[in-house]
Amino acid sequence: MLESYLTWLMEELATAGSSLLDLRKRVSLWYLLSAVGFAFVVFYWRYGKHGWQRLLPYVSPKVWLSRSSRTDVGLWLCNRLLLALLIPKTLTHALWISGLYYYWQKQGLTPLGLGWSTTWVMVLFTFCYVIADDFSRFFTHWCLHKVPMLWAFHQVHHSALVLTPFTVFRTHPVEGVLFFMRSLCVQSVMVSVFLVLFPNQVSLWQIYGVLVTTFLFNVLGANLRHSMVVLSYGPRIEKWLISPAQHQIHHSTDVAHYDRNFGVLLAIWDRLFKTWLPGNDQQTLKFGTGRAIDRTGVIGHWWIPMMDCADVIRHGVAKRCRNLKKRLTIREP
């Protein structure tokens, strides 16, 4: 029993380690390096030969060896193990795609028969998928801030005092499950609908289009948004794409920055929801929630949100009881 548990543990840890070399993962060695290359070119272009100095926080041992950064890595590994136990291996995207494929057909969805070439189908699929995926990420993130019960869990991501690319993994397992469900919904719905509407034209090429977009997003500095390197995309591009500087504003302790820049790829959702704030290279920010959770380890980051969530539920129930009592007293003659 113990032996098989240890084997499983070692296998999961080895998978986590090898994911650092996987081009499909955002935090892979290749994208960590390409982020440096991308920022180097931009800083050189903007600030000349001394521009590279702006990259120094990216490799600072003070940042990487800080307690906050060690907690990021601890949460990454511990959450991986916990979610591997919680989410059944049978709950795959393929299973949901095939289930939905038959469901849409039963609902009367039929092929469009437009006679489009596979290239055009791929372009349409990539466009729809990227939009749906990015909006669902934005909206889930918006809910995590606006619903007190969900904020109790999302505060884990905001408790980082310094940002490193591993801060992206700094989440509570409950948030991990939420984002897993989000990805399951978006991928299954999009792929199954396209399979019905464009039969025999759904091939790896369509998925390839999405992979290319993700690849570009990762190559062009996705990892810089969780780093101490301040890089804006400039006034014109900032309006359309979320820059590292914009996401750093999202982590800022400044009250004026609360609930700003929820987006991941596109800035248009934040502009529509009036939560957009452009970043700039000169901004200096402090990070964290200012609460005790900022200085705790993995156990604290698992435990405190559950206590906070229980508090929110308790207060909610007490408030409802008070309101009900008030209404009943008013009705009494």
Ligand SMILES: [Zn+2]
């Ligand atoms: Zn957030």
Ligand SMILES: [Zn+2]
């Ligand atoms: Zn973040």
